[in-house]
Every structure is written in structure tokens, then in C-alpha cells.
Amino acid sequence: MTATPSTKAATGAEIKVHKDRSQLRQKRMIGDHFDALSRAKEEGRKVVYTFVPGNLCELIGALDMLAVLPEINALQSGMRGRSGGYIGEAEKSGHSEDVCTYVKCDIGMKKSGNVGPTGVEIPPPDLLLLSYTGCFTFLKWFELLKQEYDCPIAMLHVPYQPDGKVTPAMREYVVNQLRDKVIPKMEEVAGKKLDLDVLSEWLGRSAEAEDDLVWVWESARHTPSPIDGYFGGVYYIGPIFTSFRGTEDAVNYYRELREEVQQRIDANQGPQTPDGRLDDQKFRLVVEGPPNWTSFNDFWRMFANEGAVVVSSTYTRVGGLYDQGFRHDPGDPLGTLADYCLGCYTNLGLPSRVDLLEKYIKDYNADGFFINSVKSCNSFSAGQLLMLRQLEERTGVPGGFVESDLVDPRYFSKSNIENRLQSYLQMLQAKKAGGFGAVA
Amino acid sequence: MKVIVGIDLGSTTTKAILLDEQGRIVGRGITNSRSNYHVACAVAREEALTAARFSMLQRAIDRHIGPVGDAIRDHSDQLMAAFRLELYRRELVVLNAHILQLLDRVLYRAHKAELEGVAQTIIDNMAEKAPALFLGNANRRSDFFRDIAGAAFAAEAEQAAADGLVHFDRLVGLFDRAILDVETTVQERPFGALLEAAAVRAFPGVEHAQTIAVLRDIIADVAAEELDEIAFVGTGYGRQTLPFPKAAVRSEILCHGRGAHRVFNGTRTVLDIGGQDTKAIQVDENGVVTSFQMNDRCAAGCGRYLGYIADELSLGLHELGPLALQAEKVIRVNSTCTVFAGAELRERLALGQKREDVLAGLHRAIMLRAMSLLARSGGIRDEFTFTGGVCKNPMATKILRGLVDDNYGTEITLNIHPDSIYMGALGAALFGLDDVRAGRPNLLPAFAPPVTNVKFDPCGGCITETMV
Numbered sequence: 023m024t025a026t027p028s029t030k031a032a033t034g035a036e037i038k039v040h041k042d043r044s045q046l047r048q049k050r051m052i053g054d055h056f057d058a059l060s061r062a063k064e065e066g067r068k069v070v071y072t073f074v075p076g077n078l079c080e081l082i083g084a085l086d087m088l089a090v091l092p093e094i095n096a097l098q099s100g101m102r103g104r105s106g107g108y109i110g111e112a113e114k115s116g117h118s119e120d121v122c123t124y125v126k127c128d129i130g131m132k133k134s135g136n137v138g139p140t141g142v143e144i145p146p147p148d149l150l151l152l153s154y155t156g157c158f159t160f161l162k163w164f165e166l167l168k169q170e171y172d173c174p175i176a177m178l179h180v181p182y183q184p185d186g187k188v189t190p191a192m193r194e195y196v197v198n199q200l201r202d203k204v205i206p207k208m209e210e211v212a213g214k215k216l217d218l219d220v221l222s223e224w225l226g227r228s229a230e231a232e233d234d235l236v237w238v239w240e241s242a243r244h245t246p247s248p249i250d251g252y253f254g255g256v257y258y259i260g261p262i263f264t265s266f267r268g269t270e271d272a273v274n275y276y277r278e279l280r281e282e283v284q285q286r287i288d289a290n291q292g293p294q295t296p297d298g299r300l301d302d303q304k305f306r307l308v309v310e311g312p313p314n315w316t317s318f319n320d321f322w323r324m325f326a327n328e329g330a331v332v333v334s335s336t337y338t339r340v341g342g343l344y345d346q347g348f349r350h351d352p353g354d355p356l357g358t359l360a361d362y363c364l365g366c367y368t369n370l371g372l373p374s375r376v377d378l379l380e381k382y383i384k385d386y387n388a389d390g391f392f393i394n395s396v397k398s399c400n401s402f403s404a405g406q407l408l409m410l411r412q413l414e415e416r417t418g419v420p421g422g423f424v425e426s427d428l429v430d431p432r433y434f435s436k437s438n439i440e441n442r443l444q445s446y447l448q449m450l451q452a453k454k455a456g457g458f459g460a461v462a
Numbered sequence: 463m464k465v466i467v468g469i470d471l472g473s474t475t476t477k478a479i480l481l482d483e484q485g486r487i488v489g490r491g492i493t494n495s496r497s498n499y500h501v502a503c504a505v506a507r508e509e510a511l512t513a514a515r516f517s518m519l520q521r522a523i524d525r526h527i528g529p530v531g532d533a534i535r536d537h538s539d540q541l542m543a544a545f546r547l548e549l550y551r552r553e554l555v556v557l558n559a560h561i562l563q564l565l566d567r568v569l570y571r572a573h574k575a576e577l578e579g580v581a582q583t584i585i586d587n588m589a590e591k592a593p594a595l596f597l598g599n600a601n602r603r604s605d606f607f608r609d610i611a612g613a614a615f616a617a618e619a620e621q622a623a624a625d626g627l628v629h630f631d632r633l634v635g636l637f638d639r640a641i642l643d644v645e646t647t648v649q650e651r652p653f654g655a656l657l658e659a660a661a662v663r664a665f666p667g668v669e670h671a672q673t674i675a676v677l678r679d680i681i682a683d684v685a686a687e688e689l690d691e692i693a694f695v696g697t698g699y700g701r702q703t704l705p706f707p708k709a710a711v712r713s714e715i716l717c718h719g720r721g722a723h724r725v726f727n728g729t730r731t732v733l734d735i736g737g738q739d740t741k742a743i744q745v746d747e748n749g750v751v752t753s754f755q756m757n758d759r760c761a762a763g764c765g766r767y768l769g770y771i772a773d774e775l776s777l778g779l780h781e782l783g784p785l786a787l788q789a790e791k792v793i794r795v796n797s798t799c800t801v802f803a804g805a806e807l808r809e810r811l812a813l814g815q816k817r818e819d820v821l822a823g824l825h826r827a828i829m830l831r832a833m834s835l836l837a838r839s840g841g842i843r844d845e846f847t848f849t850g851g852v853c854k855n856p857m858a859t860k861i862l863r864g865l866v867d868d869n870y871g872t873e874i875t876l877n878i879h880p881d882s883i884y885m886g887a888l889g890a891a892l893f894g895l896d897d898v899r900a901g902r903p904n905l906l907p908a909f910a911p912p913v914t915n916v917k918f919d920p921c922g923g924c925i926t927e928t929m930v
Contacts, residue, residue: 407838414753414840425758435758442756445713449751452716 042294044279045257051271052260055088056140062088063145068212071147071167074341076154076180076363080224080268080350081205085212089265090144092163096127098139100315100429108134109430122159122398123430125166132170146171149211153178153204156369157401176207180363186374188364196360222352224268229349234276235262236345241283242333242386246301248286250293251386252309252332253322263341268350295326304329305447308382310375310409311394311402312337316431324440328447333386336379337402339367346378368401376412383417390450392422392443399428420453422446463488464690465514466898468891469503470717470884471495471698474737474765474851476502478510479887483692485895489514490884494606498646499700506887508651515653515684516542522680530676537664540597544660546605547596549651551589553607556649558585560640573632580628581636584618597663604778608641654685693903695894697886699739709897710904715743715754717889722847723749724888726877730843733832733862734885735852737765740832742839755839760799763831765851767800768858771824774804775817782821783855789822796827803827825857833865842866845875849882 062069068087072078074094082089099105108130109123115133117126131137138144150164150173161177168175178199181192205216238258242251249255258279266272286293292300296319307325309332314321325332342348343365351358367375383391393410395403410421424442427433465480465488472495480489491509495502523534534541561581565574588611595610604610615637623630661677696706697717722732723745732743738761744753757763772779793815795806803824810820836842846866852858859878866874879885897903 411840420752423755438756438758441713445715445751445754448713448716449754452750453752 042257042282044275044282047275047278048257048260051266051275053140055265056138056142056144059088059090059138059144060142068148069145070149070151070208070211071164072151073154073157073160073163074263075156075366075368076178077263077267077341078151078153078178078204078359078363079265080221080228081208081216081359082151082265083268084221084224085208085214085216087148087208087212090147091264092128092167093124094264095131095138095144096124096429097315099127099131100431101318102139103316103431104131105316105429106431120398122163123428123433125159125163127429128163129166129170132167147173149173149208150175151204151208152176153180154363154366154369155180156182156366159400174207174211176204178204178363180366180369182371183364183369183374184371186371186377188361192364193357193360196363197356200356200359218355221355225350225355225358226352227270227273228262228268229352231262231267231272231276232342232344232349234273234280235259237280238276238283239334239338239345241287242331244287245306245387246290246292246303247306247331247333248283248291248293250295250300250322250326250332251338252313252335253295253318253325254293255332255335255338256313259338259341292331296322297326300326300329300331302329303331305390305450306331306333306386306388308333308379308386308388308391309335309337309394310379310391310406312340312396312399312428313394314396314426314434315429316427317434317436320436321426321434321439324443328444330443330447333388334382336367336375336382339378341366343367343378372405372409376409376416379409379413380416383413383419388419389454390420390422390446392446393424395423395425396428397425398430420446420449422449463514463518463687464692465489465511466693466891466894466903467507467510467691467695468717468887468889468894469506469694469696469698470714470886470890471499471503471696471700472736472851472886473699473739474769475883476506476698477884477887478503478506479884479891480510480514480689481891481895483895483898485892487888488517490881490887492605492883494608494645495700496608496645497642501646501648502700503696504648508648511689512651512653514689515687516545518687519657519680519684522684526676526680530673533665533670533673534677540664541657541660543596544663545657547592547663548656548659550592550596550607550610552649552651552656553644554585554589554592554611556647557611557637557640557644558582560643561585561636563643564636564640570636573628576628577632577636580622580633584615584622584633587618588614593663608645612637612641652685654681657681657685691905693894693898694905695890695897697890699736707904709902710894712890712893714739714886715741715756716751717886717893718849719743719745719751719754719889720749720892721885721887721889722849722877722882724892725879725881725885726845726847728845728875729847729877731836731839731841731846732885733836733846733848734850735763735765735828735832735848735858736850737761737769740764740835741850742832742836744840744843753840755835757831757835762798762800762803763828767803767828768824768852768855770800770804771807771821774807780854783825783857785818786821786825786857787860789818790816791819791822792826793819793823795820795823822857822861825855826861828852829858829861829865832862833869842870842874844873845877847877847879847882849879849885851883853878853882854880 069090070082070087071090071092074091079089099108105127109126111130111133112126136144150167152160152164164175180196209215238249241248261272261275292303307330342362348361348365379391391413393406395406397403410423414421424439426439464483468479470477474495476493476495478491479487482488489510490513491506493502493505493509523531564570565578616634619630619633622628658678658681661674665673695710695712697712697714718734718741719732723729730745734741740757740763742755743751746752768782769779772782793810796802807820811817848862863876866876
């Protein structure tokens, strides 16, 4: 069920990292996708750069175009130890130290030959598709890419959910933009008309995979949890948040993943971690905020070594709050795409995010919740301390807080983060034990 | 006596606390953290064991009714000072031995003839002047050997250089190198022998013969009593680097919170400012931590900030607070970066602003950072306990009090204890006591740093022994 491939750490030392079979399948899928991208120009297929939150992958697929997701390239570069150099390249060309490091990593990668995570060159975009505006940085990011590539841009303005509700007017506003602006622009670039029936087929496959994904997420209600809903979770969301949603590949991946998780439940087993399976779970945590990618396995080990499993996380919901009821609806193609874009986790106001975290803490019977705050990612980090306080008050569950970064290796301080995490877990332990022993 | 050891390995100092089985503090020790954490722990532990033996000695003396007992009680401070003097002299022997070894190394070989005699004279002079340093009224900046010997060596070296004997920098470089060797080995500390020697110094002459005879018996009894270390817990910045079993390592957050709560039972919020960490901790009525925040990314606003400023002004760390208290106004200084604050300090002084006023501003800058961290941790609740090395600084506490009054109201009780620096070690020891009571104490089989074997001249005369 598992394999143990070798990877090379930044130091050059061989490290054995345990991986699930589904992870290996995903790796093959990603490899195939980048191969397809490398052949795109010769095969006459158009390439669309777009972002994860609110991505319209079914629309891109239905028009037979290929998606490139710059954040995913950046995080892959981070995991492969290349982001530091790319960020340096971007800073040389004038980007400030405080700019989102995904942006700098992407710009630096472009300036270094645009070689993707699998070692294959990524083709330039035929279209920049901005389908989510909840992150202001996205707008600026594509402005920069526009200067680099001089290609058309399609922009979908997505209203923020200040009250945690999508009103009919908001939905109509987005549907109108899709129908009148975005789809015509995409058709123009694709050189073909959109077939709504084909789009519906893509959306139907999305919903099928989404059902399995939700089942996997909710499997963490078991004790021991058969999954890690944060570190393992970023692998689970890989296909559905990126270029694969709506494909047969994604449907098969999630079916296999579900079987894998079912086997672990049957055997009363925990998830794989970089150092093996985590069966002895001392702490069940909910995590808020994106992970650090440059020290991803180290960060994961800090939790796993202390017996901490993450049962749910908000980062794994940035590409869709499927467990809150949303499914892509083949019967209402444009309406469902609007709902999807409006429902991004980071498009929610703070009260809705607190509500959601509270729900996760209670539903997943968590001992604690932990925030990894990334200063350069305003979409996530603004208001996190306030959220922490409110959640503590509402749930009585203590929160922990650390700061790191997405892909800038300079901002991950291993000993400091480990110190805080261990302190936090010991605090949970003391709380669970109901205080200290009687001391004179 | 059975004791439980708690050690707090900080970035600046290492502290140890000994508890007895009833949870009473029976000894405490402190030393400077050095490049070898094992040795720092061993020395702090030895200091605590020594303190425990002094407590036992005090109790034994108290049982001795009569004029001899009274005489000993009247001179107990001198006895302790003489004991410190004996320790200092032993360490001078080790220092001398390391200097001699260094002179045979390539770096110094060419200057050996020139340096050897001068260095020897310096050490002999230091030994000769040591009694005045410990038994007189001299004002020492620190109790750590590095600082006392460093100051004495520098003064002697300055004189030797002024006499044209040898270059000052070369001598000081020799000391700087040798002190590292001294600090990375543990010296044996035979309590009975050292205290006997101290007793002879504290009660000189034939007129004290009877006192000495009584003291010898008491010392023999105290030295013979076994101090059985039955449990151990380590905490602090360097805890991960030590060969402690994982179960014997506790987070400093929990230890500081618990230690502060033990000393001040009403504590709900703790501020600990150490060398490179500032911790804002909330605890419940049992002393269990419920929330905490620590400085991330940067140690500006911690103890080293003040240490850097003290270095910039060539002052002792303990002199900063009293000087700042003399300020007439508080100059605004940044708290974002220690190095920038140093630059700002120089600029302000160059502009003619008063040193005291700038120092007041620097103190305010670090306390403002602490207030921000406290706010992030959930604010200040009554009672509020301030711990860590910086709480010994009177200006820091004065500014903190003002900021607490302004932001949280004057009814908040601010607790500061003279032994606040030991709170982490105390918390660790309390966890050790829990372990004992739960029947799973942790011991330290691997806790054995190298011990320097040095032959000591029993006459206590000149410092000419050699290392074996």
C-alpha cells in the first residue's frame, strides 16, 4: 500500500520518505500534465494561467485548453528547494522583501527559464484567467505576468461575502460576467465555441470526485484518524484543486484514495507521515493557514513526532468548501461556477471563518487548533489572532500560533517553531490531564 | 536527603533548583551559559547542591547553642564569602594551567618566553588580591568566574602593558582563549575541603581554635550527608541539545508559568523576559498554561537588547536600570532592531542628549514590545507576575508598572520576586516532583561532562600547580 522512494534534501543527503500509493498516482498525473503542457504549442492547444481559489478548470477543460496554476508551481518549487533562488531573482528585479513569496517565486521562475516542477519547460500563457478577486495580490500578480507575456486577460470580479451569505444579486452578477465577458474571451482564445453539454459532463465528473473527497475528509472523525487533514490533506486536494477537476483521472484518483483510507479505517490505522504511519495519536488538531512549503516534511515531522494528527484544516478548503454542501451541479453550469467562485474559504468574512473553525473543532472532536500565520499572505493572516481569541472563548479549546512563510526559506525558523509547537502540545497535555499533580 | 533537580538552560544563564520530596526549595544555583551546555548544566547543578549543603550547614549551626554557635552565626556571611574565594582560587589554578598549555601551541609559541613570566605574575597577583575582592567591600559586577577573573586579568594586563612588559592585546587574547577551556570543563568541588579552608580564612588565628574545631565537626557531618538526586527535569532554550530523555524535557512556557504561579499563587498572567525570548503566558488557577505568545523572528526587545546597549556604553548590565532611573525625560527610541537601537543611541549621544534620558527611552522601547506580546496572548489579568533576568532591572519594572496602569488599570497587582530568574528551573523541578509522585521519575545516566583533574596545593599558597 505504501512505497518509500528516496528524495534528496537541500543538503544533498538521501532521505527516505514514506508515500501512499495514491500519492504516487498523483505524481504520475502531474508528470503527464506537464508533459502535455510541454507539447501544447506543437499540438496547437491553448494554455491558460489561472489561480487555485475559484478556478474554472471545467470551463478550461471543456474548451480543450490546458491550465497552469502559478501558486502550485511556486509551492512545488518550494518543496523542491528552488524557491529561494527564484525569490532572489525576483528581488533583483525590484520586488520588495514584503511581497507575497508565491508571486516572487513565480516571477523568478519565469526569469530563470520557466522550467516547471517536473523539469519540463512550461509554455507561455495564451490567456491569463483571473477568476477570483478576493486576493488583491492576484490582480497585481497578473498585471506583472501581463507585462512579461503580453497576452489577453479575462477577469471575473467576485464579490466578497461580508455576511457569510451569497445573495441572488451576487450570484447573478457573477453569472452575467461569465456569460458576457469571461466565456466569450475564452472562446476567442480557444478558437471554438463552448458546448454547454460538454461543460456539464466535466461538472458531473467533478461532483463525483468531490463526493469521494468529502468522504475522505470526514474519515478524520474516526479515532485514530486514518488521514492527516493538513499535511496529508494537501496531497488529497492536489488533483481537485488544480488542473484535474472534472477529468476521469481525478475520479479514479479519489476512488483509489477512498479505498486506501477505508483500508486504514478497517485496520484501525493512522495516516502515513514522512517517517511512517501515525497510529498512536495523542493530539487531534484543527489547523488554520497555509503550510510552509520549503520545510514541509520537517514541519509535518514536528507534529507527527509528538503524536499530533491534524483532523481538519481550512487550507485544504481554499479550493472549495465541499464539506459544507457545495457540489458542482451539471444541471446549472454557469450558476454552479458562480457559487464555486463566491464560496472560496478566503472569500468569507472573519465571522464565517470563525464559525467554520468552531464547527471543525467540535465535529472532529479536536483537542486544539493551531494557526500557521503567513505575514505576506493577507488573505489568510489578517485577523487570525482575533479568530484565535474568539475560538478559545467559544470552544474552550486552546489555540496555538506560529509564524512562517509560504516559499521563502529565510522565514522558516525550525527551532523557534518547534519550541512553540512543543510548548503548545505540552499545554494541551496538561489541560487534558486536568492540571498538575498536587504540589506543596 | 533526596532531591529533585530542575534545570533551566537559558541563552544567557543556566539555573538550577533543588526541591526536597515535600516540594520545598532546598537549593538554587546559577551560572553563565557557555559554549558547552553540558558544563553549564553541571555547574548550575553543582551550585544548587552547594547551596543545599549551605542550608544544611545553617540548620546544623542553628542547633549549636552557646557562644561558639553565636560566633559562627555572626560570621556566616564571611564563611560563605570565604567559600566563594576558595572556589575562585581553584578556578584560577585551572585558568593558569590552561594558559600554560596554550603557550605551547603554535599561535603563542613564538611569544612564549615573553608571555610566560608575565602571565604567571598576573595570575599570582590575582590570587593575592582575591581575598580583598571577596572578603572586603569590593563591588563586583557579577558573580561568574568569567566576569570576575576577566576584570581582574584585564586590570593586571593593563598594568603589565603600561610597564612595557608585553602587548596588552596579546595578553587579553590569551585570557579570552583560555577562559573558553576553563568554561568547557567541570571542576571538582569537594565541599568539605573547600569549606574547611574557608573556615580557616573566616576565623583566623589561635583565638578561634575552638570555633574551628566545632565547625570542622559540623562541616564533616554536612559533607558526609548524601544528596540523592532522585529525579530530573530540564527546560529552557538549549534543552533539545542535551542528552536528556524526552520525558525529562518540558517546555519553558509551562515551566515559567508554573514556577511563577508557585511563588505567587494568584498569578494569572506571566511576563518573562530572558536573554533572547520574551514570553507572555496566561495561566489558570492551577498554574496550567492556557495561552502564550513568544517573540518570533527577532530578539529585539529581549535581554540581549539591554546587554548590547550596556556593551555599547561600556557599562555593566546591572548599571543600566539605576542610571535610567535618573532620567529627566524619556527619549523615543525604536524597538524594532537591537543593532539599529545601538546606532540610534550613538546618534542621540552625539547630538548631546543625556545618556540617562536615552537609556530611559531604550527601557521603554523594550517594555512596549512586551506589552504588544502580552496583548496578543490575551492581555494582562490580575495578578501579573514579571520574571526573567530583565525583571531585576528597576527601570524596566518602573516602566512596566506605568504601562500596566495606563492600559489595564492601577488595580492590577504586579509581582516581582528577587529570585524571579529561577522561575523556569522551579517549574521544571515541580514537574520532576510530579514525576516522582507518579512513580516515573527521570534520571540522567548520560549526564557526565568531562571533569578537569587539577592538583591543588594544600597550603593554599602560590598558584603554580599543573594540570594532570
